[in-house]
Amino acid sequence: MNTALKNTISIVLKMRHLPLDELSKFTGINEKEIIIILDEMTKDNKVKKEDGIYALVEDVKKQD
Numbered sequence: 001m002n003t004a005l006k007n008t009i010s011i012v013l014k015m016r017h018l019p020l021d022e023l024s025k026f027t028g029i030n031e032k033e034i035i036i037i038l039d040e041m042t043k044d045n046k047v048k049k050e051d052g053i054y055a056l057v058e059d060v061k062k063q064d
Contacts, residue, residue: 005029005037006046010056013047017055 005027012018012026020038024031038054041047048057 002037005033006041009034009037009041010046013054013056014059017053017059019052020054023054 008027008029009023012023018026020031020035023038024034027034029037038047038049042049045057048055
């Protein structure tokens with residue numbers, strides 16, 4: 001199930017960089033649960049948080 005949630009988050013972040021509250025709203029995952037998943041994804045270098053906005057690392061690298 002964790003993989004499915006990570007995939008859902010990745011799909012949403014592929015479309016748009018979002019703050020936690022909006023990411024929670026778009027994915028349907030409550031904030032307490034999504035923050036745990038986002039922390040894991042950050043440690044795995046899949047997601048980056050900058051100024052409160054989450055983005056996929058691959059998208060951040062493309063902008064450089």
